[in-house]
Amino acid sequence: MPLLELSDLRKRYGGIVALDGADLALEAGEVHVLIGANGCGKSTLCKVIAGSVLPDSGVLRIDGAERRFRSPREAAAAGVGVFYQELSLVPSLSVEDNLLLGREPRRFGLVDRRAVRREAERQLALFAGALGPELAPDSRVADLSADQRQVVEILKVLGEDARLILFDEPTSSLDRRQVAIFFELVRALKREGRTVVFISHRMDEIFEIGDRVSVMRDGRVVETTAVADTDPGRIVRAMVGGEAAAGGAPGAAPGTAPAPARPGDATLLRVDGLSAPRVDGVSLELRAGEILGLGGLHGQGQSALLRGLFGIEPGVRGRIEVEGRPLRRPTPADSIRAGLAYISGDRGRDGVALLRPILENLAYGLVTREGGVAFPRGRVAGRLGPVVERLGLRFGSLSDPVRSLSGGNQQKVVIGRWLATAPRVILLDDPTKGIDVNAKADLFRMVRELAEAGAAILLYSSEDGELLGHAERVLVFNGGRIVRELSGEGLTRHALNEAAYATPGATPGAEAGAAA
Amino acid sequence: MSAQNPSASAAVRRRLGALALHPLTLALAAAVALLALGEAISPGFASPGQIVSQLTIAALLGMVAAGQTLVIIGGREGIDLSVGGVISLCAFVAGNLMAGTDAAIPLALAATLALGFAVGLLNGLGIVLLRIPPLVMTLGMTGVIQGALVILTRGVPSGRSAPALTALMNQPLVAGIPGVLLLWAAVALGVCLLLHNTAFGVRVYAIGANPEVARIAGMRPERIRALLFGLSGMFAGLTGFLVLGYTGSVFVGIGLQYVLPSIVAVVIGGTSLAGGIGGYLGTIGGAITLTVLQSLLITLDAGPAGRQVIFGLTLLVLLLLYGRQRGLRG
Numbered sequence: 001m002p003l004l005e006l007s008d009l010r011k012r013y014g015g016i017v018a019l020d021g022a023d024l025a026l027e028a029g030e031v032h033v034l035i036g037a038n039g040c041g042k043s044t045l046c047k048v049i050a051g052s053v054l055p056d057s058g059v060l061r062i063d064g065a066e067r068r069f070r071s072p073r074e075a076a077a078a079g080v081g082v083f084y085q086e087l088s089l090v091p092s093l094s095v096e097d098n099l100l101l102g103r104e105p106r107r108f109g110l111v112d113r114r115a116v117r118r119e120a121e122r123q124l125a126l127f128a129g130a131l132g133p134e135l136a137p138d139s140r141v142a143d144l145s146a147d148q149r150q151v152v153e154i155l156k157v158l159g160e161d162a163r164l165i166l167f168d169e170p171t172s173s174l175d176r177r178q179v180a181i182f183f184e185l186v187r188a189l190k191r192e193g194r195t196v197v198f199i200s201h202r203m204d205e206i207f208e209i210g211d212r213v214s215v216m217r218d219g220r221v222v223e224t225t226a227v228a229d230t231d232p233g234r235i236v237r238a239m240v241g242g243e244a245a246a247g248g249a250p251g252a253a254p255g256t257a258p259a260p261a262r263p264g265d266a267t268l269l270r271v272d273g274l275s276a277p278r279v280d281g282v283s284l285e286l287r288a289g290e291i292l293g294l295g296g297l298h299g300q301g302q303s304a305l306l307r308g309l310f311g312i313e314p315g316v317r318g319r320i321e322v323e324g325r326p327l328r329r330p331t332p333a334d335s336i337r338a339g340l341a342y343i344s345g346d347r348g349r350d351g352v353a354l355l356r357p358i359l360e361n362l363a364y365g366l367v368t369r370e371g372g373v374a375f376p377r378g379r380v381a382g383r384l385g386p387v388v389e390r391l392g393l394r395f396g397s398l399s400d401p402v403r404s405l406s407g408g409n410q411q412k413v414v415i416g417r418w419l420a421t422a423p424r425v426i427l428l429d430d431p432t433k434g435i436d437v438n439a440k441a442d443l444f445r446m447v448r449e450l451a452e453a454g455a456a457i458l459l460y461s462s463e464d465g466e467l468l469g470h471a472e473r474v475l476v477f478n479g480g481r482i483v484r485e486l487s488g489e490g491l492t493r494h495a496l497n498e499a500a501y502a503t504p505g506a507t508p509g510a511e512a513g514a515a516a
Numbered sequence: 517m518s519a520q521n522p523s524a525s526a527a528v529r530r531r532l533g534a535l536a537l538h539p540l541t542l543a544l545a546a547a548v549a550l551l552a553l554g555e556a557i558s559p560g561f562a563s564p565g566q567i568v569s570q571l572t573i574a575a576l577l578g579m580v581a582a583g584q585t586l587v588i589i590g591g592r593e594g595i596d597l598s599v600g601g602v603i604s605l606c607a608f609v610a611g612n613l614m615a616g617t618d619a620a621i622p623l624a625l626a627a628t629l630a631l632g633f634a635v636g637l638l639n640g641l642g643i644v645l646l647r648i649p650p651l652v653m654t655l656g657m658t659g660v661i662q663g664a665l666v667i668l669t670r671g672v673p674s675g676r677s678a679p680a681l682t683a684l685m686n687q688p689l690v691a692g693i694p695g696v697l698l699l700w701a702a703v704a705l706g707v708c709l710l711l712h713n714t715a716f717g718v719r720v721y722a723i724g725a726n727p728e729v730a731r732i733a734g735m736r737p738e739r740i741r742a743l744l745f746g747l748s749g750m751f752a753g754l755t756g757f758l759v760l761g762y763t764g765s766v767f768v769g770i771g772l773q774y775v776l777p778s779i780v781a782v783v784i785g786g787t788s789l790a791g792g793i794g795g796y797l798g799t800i801g802g803a804i805t806l807t808v809l810q811s812l813l814i815t816l817d818a819g820p821a822g823r824q825v826i827f828g829l830t831l832l833v834l835l836l837l838y839g840r841q842r843g844l845r846g
Contacts, residue, residue: 170567333734340733350732353725355792361720368734369714375715397527417733 001064002048003028003195009058011044011219015436019055020219026164029193031186032069033206033227036216037497038298038462042199045216046166050082051075081162083170091142096120098141099156123155126185130177134255146173146277153184158189159203163397165189166197171205172299172479183209201297201478203232203501215239227466236498246469266323268456274318276308280480281318286425286456287482291447293471294460296500302460306427309458310335312350322425336368341418341426345433347407351414356402358395361402362387362411365421368514387416392442409438415446426450428459433468444470464496478502539786541796543801546830547808561815567692572685574807575700576762578800579755581772581781582707583636583748585799586845587650588782589711590744591724591791598639598654599752599778601661602632603771606663606756611675611766618680628753635661636749642744650745654700658775665768675769681761696758703754707796720744725792781806782833805834 002025011019019041026032036042048060051069060067062078068367069075072082090097096116104116119515120137136150144152157165162295167186171179186196186209202207206213208299210227215238221240269286279301286292293301308316311330319326322338335342352361359377362384367375381398388398391412395405402410411431418426428447432440447470451457462469467474473487476499484499535541554561580599587594606628613624635657642653684695711717722730722739728735755774760766785802787794809830813823 084658310732331734332732333736336734344732349728351729351730353722353792355725360721362731363718364722364730364735367718372715374712375718377713 002026002061003063003422005059005061005064006045006048007059007061009045009048009055009060011041011053011055017219019048019058022058022219022221024214024221024224026195026197027212027327028163028195030211031190031196031198031209033198033213034216035199035206035213035235035239035501037500040216040239041219042216044166044219046082046168046197046199049075049164050080050166057238060379076160076162076293078241081157081160081165083153083157083165083167089141089149090154093141094119094138094140095124095135095144095152096137099123099159100357101156103160106485119237121161123159127151127178127181128153130175130181147175147178150174151178152184158185162194164195164197166199168199169201169299170198171200171202179205201300201501202503203235204503206235206501207232217241232498232501236494236501239497240494249327252513268323269320270321271309272319272321274305274308274316274320276304276313276316278304278480279308282480282482284475284482288424288454288456289451290473291451291457291459291471292459293467293474293475295464295467295474295486295496296477296483298462300475300477304431304480305477306342306429310340310427314343333368336365336421336423339424341365341421343411343414343426343428343431345411345430345435347410347414347434350408350429352402355401357399358393358402358405358413359384359398362398362416362420365417369421371398376443376508381472384416384420386418390419391416391446406439408435411435411439411443415443419446419450423455424455425458428457428461430460430462432461432463453472462495467496468493476500476502522742537837539784540801541797542786542834543784543798543805546834547801547805550805550812550830554808554815558815561812564692568688568692568697570807570811571804572694572696573811574804575696576755576758577774577777577807578803579616579703579758580752580778581785581803582703582796583751584778584841585707585785585787585794585796586711586744588779588787588789589724589791589794590720590741591727592741593650594724594741594744594791595650595779595789596636596652596654596745596748596752597690597775598635598641598661599666599748599755600772600775601658602635602749602752603756603759603774604766605635605661605767605771606632606753607760607766607770608669608675608756608760608768610757610760611677614676614678614760616676616678618678619655621678621681624678625757628757629750630753632753632756633750635744636731636752637742637746639749640745642666643745644738644742653743656727658772662768662772669768671768673765675760675766677760677764681757682764685758685761696761699758699841703751704796704800708783711795715741721792777803777806780831786833805830 004026006022006024009022022041022045024045033041034045042331044053048055051072051074054070067078069078090101092099099120100116103118104111106112107115118138124131124135124137131148131151134143141149141152144508150170154170171182174182189196198206198210207227212224212287213230213235214221214224214225215235216222217239224467237469266288267285268288271282271284274282282301282305284292294305304313307313309320309330311332311334316329320330327334327338335401359381363375363380366380393412393416394409402413404412426447432443435443444466449456459467459471468491473485474491474496475482476484476486476496478500483502486495486499549569551562580603584596584599587596609623609631610628613627614620639657639722642648643650684699687694689695689698711720719730719735719740721742722733722735727737756771759770763770781802782794782799783789783802784805785794785798785800787798809827813826816822818826826828
């Protein structure tokens with residue numbers, strides 16, 4: 001009998017189907033790899049197991065008994081431990097307090113500080129020699145580096161003594177030695193009969209540590225095999241499905257792929273050896289009229305690159321040139337004046353001030369780009385008229401707050417803000433998140449027009465179809481680096497998915513050949 | 517664009533509805549109701565002379581509350597508790613520079629405005645550079661200023677207003693209206709223009725509504741926020757200057773009575789304590805309502821407990837009306 005069994009799980013978010021009848025069985029003492037393209041439903045599946053998402057229908061059994069987790073606490077009580085990609089540590093607390101948060105050893109009803117220290121030291125000793133000397137039990141988590149935090153997070157989950165542990169990209173920030181130690185710990189878990197679900201963005205890790213692998217596509221588990229009986233090529237084919245294995249590019253209707261930029265076109269953006277948090281030595285060139293795609297799994301540095309370029313996140317090193325002029329340590333204001341624009345799909349965080357009028361939201365870019373003292377509302381509205389017209393923005397009055405608009409129209413306001421500044425280089429950071437099909441089509445129509453008018457577009461999308469349909473060249477990211485460049489005939493859904501799991505630093509040609 | 521807009525009559529109706537529910541309208545309606553009530557209870561309460569003298573008091577409150585409005589709109593728990601201390605300090609400095617002579621008025625005014633701005637900017641720098649919460653920073657600043665004043669004056673009132681300044685506060689200038697009310701009108705016009713018709717105003721609302729969006733749009737939220745505290749200090753300085761004219765001489769704690777009313781005036785004026793929405797017109801209404809309410813309570817001789825009850829009820833009724841308005845807007 002499997003330790004955990006899922007059958008016919010279904011979950012919808014509004015119009016989007018995240019799980020469409022997923023089945024999965026996990027045996028005791030195995031490392032089970034879960035793999036799939038962005039949006040295939042694997043994170044929703046994990047959330048169901050972890051108790052943070054309640055499925056619409058379907059059955060979850062543990063040891064053959066049907067269970068229904070209404071909260072993460074209930075899942076934890078049933079023996080499920082979770083390592084989250086989004087770190088769940090409390091930054092202001094010490095390492096030891098985080099490790100034992102919620103299960104501190106007690107003595108006479110009070111927290112036994114000495115026992116806490118002993119336990120934390122025992123756990124940290126597992127990674128002895130691979131963490132740097134400055135990491136002590138009483139270090140504040142806020143002061144740790146990314147890899148140290150990730151190790152603490154791993155140790156915290158291990159300390160929970162769970163029978164089933166979900167590891168969602170536990171190795172993304174770890175170096176080679178730390179990964180080796182982590183794998184040793186996973187093997188120890190197996191020997192104790194515990195079950196590990198492992199999600200990774202690195203194919204080589206999957207083959208090193210996995211016992212069985214389940215491939216997800218379109219909200220379903222489409223294949224489960226022993227790792228020993230499969231190979232990377234077969235896994236990628238299962239991820240992509242039959243149609244794309246033939247080499248076609250579904251999602252891109254014939255004739256919609258843009259014409260390649262003319263060779264004579266000027267280079268508008270040149271990036272050389274750019275590093276930032278989560279970005280590791282990226283170089284690229286972008287010509288006028290070109291739509292360059294950034295691909296790969298979620299969170300591999302695409303968004304961090306765009307935010308670094310625009311000056312939103314500090315700590316950017318390397319050369320950036322816009323139209324031949326260097327942009328050093330950019331701030332958003334510098335970038336805007338140099339002709340850059342940044343459009344994020346996370347509207348609530350980055351895009352609109354919901355309480356403010358549409359007019360003001362549309363004018364933010366102009367206000368920065370042109371400076372000036374006065375803000376004559378009537379004249380500004382007149383200037384924005386053509387932009388509003390072009391966007392097909394649907395609204396009552398320009399003085400209504402932005403929150404009176406639908407999500408798609410809110411996104412149009414963000415786009416309109418930048419259209420008004422006539423940018424030369426447009427950075428699109430997963431811009432279609434949570435907007436409907438029509439709004440998506442409008443957005444890409446506009447992006448096309450901008451490119452045809454001579455702007456250069458850098459497009460990150462978590463939907464492969466958008467990259468295939470609109471970019472003529474795609475740089476695939478993994479672990480903060482560009483691992484593959486795809487263009488022309490080589491730009492297929494299959495190639496995108498295969499490249500997404502490529503190892504950073506590996507020779508591109510060799511793996512592509514092996515998978516074909 | 518016109519095709520997407522609702523029909524003209526609907527637009528007019530909507531605009532009228534918005535006007536009827538504007539915080540200024542509501543607050544003024546409340547003030548008129550309070551005046552009528554006062555007149556009924558104690559004839560002469562709403563006489564022209566009484567109204568002018570109440571507006572004069574409201575003008576002082578309105579000036580402090582101008583800075584408070586800016587700081588609160590700027591968001592991130594923006595609040596300035598140091599206005600009381602700054603009023604006391606600036607009234608003291610102005611009184612000593614002036615020492616009863618008209619000739620020293622320009623210097624005294626310039627000095628108070630500069631001093632108020634400097635203290636406010638210091639608040640702002642502490643808040644954005646050292647990340648001290650505004651509540652704590654400005655409360656601490658109040659302690660420092662009031663302490664320094666006790667040391668400087670040894671607790672004895674000092675300094676004297678110049679005759680021209682006193683006249684500005686107490687004598688009719690044009691058509692029975694004292695100069696201070698004209699000055700208030702000018703300040704009101706200036707603040708409204710600043711908020712609604714300048715790029716700076718657009719930035720102020722943006723950083724209050726969503727600082728991250730503002731930052732990505734190339735604005736500098738920290739710099740603007742520090743400047744807003746500077747302006748709040750400047751308005752408090754101006755108020756201190758006028759308070760000197762109103763009372764003639766200065767005692768150490770003279771400004772402290774303005775702290776809480778300045779915040780209440782902003783809130784009943786419809787500005788959200790969360791930042792990003794509101795404006796100065798509402799605050800003007802709030803300052804007038806609050807002043808009339810206070811003098812009514814004094815006239816009624818309601819006793820402390822009765823005053824508290826009536827004061828609290830008025831606030832609650834106004835806030836309920838705003839809640840309704842927000843529902844309509846949503």
